Amino acid sequence: MIEVKDLVKKYGNHMAVNHLSFTVEKGQIYGFLGPNGAGKSTTMNIMTGYLGATSGEVLINGLNVLEEPEKAKKSIGYLPEIPPLYTDMTVYEYLSFVAELKKIPKKEKEESIEKVIDMVKLEDVEGRLIKNLSKGYKQRVGLAQAILGFPEIIILDEPTVGLDPKQIIEIRDLIKKLAKEHTIILSSHILSEVSAICDHIMIISHGKLVASDTPENLENLMSGQNTLQLSIKGDKEKVQKVLRSIKGVGALELLPTVEDGCVEINVTISDKTDIRENIFYECANNKLPIYTMKHNKVSLEDVFLELTESKQDAKEDNDILLSEGHIEEKEEVSEVSKEEKLDESNL
Amino acid sequence: MKAIYKRELKSYFDNVIGFVFIAILVAFTGIYFLAYNLAGGYPYFSYSLGSVLFIFMLAMPILTMKSFSDERKLKTDQLLLTSPVSISSIILGKYFAMVTVFAVPVCISFLCPIIIKANGTAFLVADFSTIFAFFLLGCVYIAIGMFISSLTESQIISAVGTFGILLVLYLWPSLIEFLPTTANGNIIGFIILLTALVFIIYSITKNWLISAVLEGIGLAAILITYIVNKDIFDNGLSKLLSNISLTAPFETFAYNQIFDIGGIIYYISIIAAFSFLTMQSLQKRRWS
Structure with a gap:
């Protein structure tokens, strides 16, 4: 469907997109994830033919966007970061203008506008001037514009920005519905959004693709760092001694006691093997009853932070999804090694 | 459209x-x-x-x-x-x-x-x-x-x-x-015009070699014309620009x-x- 080959975009000395390559397959929802300023919007702008790349090319159904722009753009619907709305038009006028721009045949025009208005729930504001609409409605008009004519590929740059929680859920459902017949690429810096709707996540940082996989696989990639949270009745020293004797147990971290006489402990698993059974039997042999055992998988959030931020930052701002794009040069090194690691596991 | x-x-x-x-x-x-x-x-x-x-x-x-x-x-x-x-x-x-x-x-x-x-x-x-x-x-x-x-x-x-x-x-x-009417005044005008043109070409192409060659050819052409037929330059600028x-x-x-x-x-x-x-x-x- 879409092939992006070795894309580079320079703004002066700044590399906005740095040798980006990926392919997009039909009928899936792709999520571009990355901190602000990572190059998501620039990449989308290049893919849709709004910007030219410094080098590299984009093929849409085998057509180069720059060489055969009119043919290639026909199969794309695009909602840019700021919805491109003519504020002095009414919603209906605007959509009918877009329909003409997209060269939708006259016979189908009215029907497809009605359908889109119905899908994005714009019936109430159909006849109002766009400039008098709220941000949420404007965003929806922008979305309506993108899906008008039902192009094969729909590219959405931060589609849920400015919407209230109810609208966000509606739009997500809409995107999922559209994905049955269309290929959808959306960008976001909100992780929960991407993991909720996307089949495939591409994490971009500094204009580079640092990871590209399904949400589940991305979580598994980091399974080397999985931890078990245990609550064991018994003596602190004994518990630690017993646990240390089990193969595959890495660092132990004592947590504050919750229940009297119990030890709360975090066990980092250094192997990729499942050692829960071993722990159970070993503890049972030593008469140490296990009250709880919880497998703490690395969340997507951790993966994201790992890949886009330096480790130190990640620990400090664990609770926020991302810190606003102040990423320093020094991470480059850790990123490169991450990339290699990912490549290996992809193979 | x-x-x-x-x-x-x-x-x-x-x-x-x-x-x-x-x-x-x-x-x-x-x-x-x-x-x-x-x-x-x-x-x-x-x-x-x-x-x-x-x-x-x-x-x-x-x-x-x-x-x-x-x-x-x-x-x-x-x-x-x-x-x-x-x-x-x-x-x-x-x-x-x-x-x-x-x-x-x-x-x-x-x-x-x-x-x-x-x-x-x-x-x-x-x-x-x-x-x-x-x-x-x-x-x-x-x-x-x-x-x-x-x-x-x-x-x-x-x-x-x-x-x-x-x-x-x-x-x-x-x-x-x-604009000046004398031949000498006009030749200066032409040189300024040429330089401005070359400067525009340079800022578009960012190629100083082409610009320098163009400037050189232009200068030579102006000077040769001036030596061969000085009278052409009388009121030349205003004739051209009008x-x-x-x-x-x-x-x-x-x-x-x-x-x-x-x-x-x-x-x-x-x-x-x-x-x-x-x-x-x-x-x-x-x-x-």
């Missing part, structure tokens, strides 16, 4: 801009018509049109200022440039919309020679062809304004820039008179009652050149 044309045209009349533009032109055409033809009794309407040319400088920027700068500011250019329409049809759609708005006062002015006719002798053919030349000159100004608008995001800069350029074009014939006067062909129509086909071709080529430049300026923005 049709979709863009329709939208633009409608937007001119949804805003007041279209009406203000038409009102200004009609009002001033009426005033000059009243003063020269009705009150003064002069039978040529073309004479009044010659004075309306001055109003162009004020009215044209109003019409052209928002054509591309507004799109860029509101980011609606993203819609146009990512939709399956070519850049040339975007430009033509917008250009023809502006020309259509401008055609309204021009059509109204066709009444004036007829009014003169109703009251005595009129020179309908001469007047109608002058109105035609007037229309073409207006189209040239619109093309220039459109180009300026494509260079900036701000409507104000676009309007002021267009006004400035139109003013220089209006004053062009008088400005040329200030050829680019935009108002001159119109004046041939208006004051000499000559149907100047060369002038019409000149106008059409300038329109084409500025539409092309607008296209380049839109293209360039995508690569910077």
